Amino acid sequence: MADMHTNEPDEEMTVDLELDDGRNVTCEVITVLEVEGKDYIALLPQTEDNGSDEDAEVWFYGLKESSDDPSKEPELVYIEDDSVYEKVTDAFDEYLDSVDYDSLSSDDPE
Numbered sequence: 772m773a774d775m776h777t778n779e780p781d782e783e784m785t786v787d788l789e790l791d792d793g794r795n796v797t798c799e800v801i802t803v804l805e806v807e808g809k810d811y812i813a814l815l816p817q818t819e820d821n822g823s824d825e826d827a828e829v830w831f832y833g834l835k836e837s838s839d840d841p842s843k844e845p846e847l848v849y850i851e852d853d854s855v856y857e858k859v860t861d862a863f864d865e866y867l868d869s870v871d872y873d874s875l876s877s878d879d880p881e
Contacts, residue, residue, distance in 0.1 A: 786814055786847070798807045798830065804862045810834040812847065813866075831859050 784800040798814035805811075814830045832847040850856045 785817070786812075788814075790849070801829065801867070802863075802866055803834065804859060804866060806855070806858050806862050810836075811847075811850070811862075813863050829863065831856065 784799045786800055788796050788798060790796060796819045799817060801813040801815055803812050804809055812832050812834055814832065816827050816830065818827075830866070831850055833850055834845040836845045837843040837847050850859060
């Protein structure tokens with residue numbers, strides 16, 4: 772379902788997703804969040820010219836690691852429980868608030 776990769780060491784990590792309708796979409800990995808002891812990933816679909824669409828909806832998936840092979844890339848799984856999805860989006864909102872705060876405070880000359 773997903774293939775995580777980077778093109779260059781200094782580039783953002785991306786994930787290639789195959790959607791239910793057969794389309795492939797490349798998404799930028801925004802962050803990985805931990806909610807109630809489980810990992811979730813926030814993805815931003817890229818436009819056809821491989822740029823991020825800042826107006827696009829962020830997609831959230833659970834990350835399921837292989838217990839047999841820890842070096843194997845994690846599998847992305849749908850978040851089916853609405854209450855879990857809400858907690859993940861709340862955690863993402865908190866992440867965005869901290870990023871905004873950090874970017875503002877790093878510009879502070881003091």
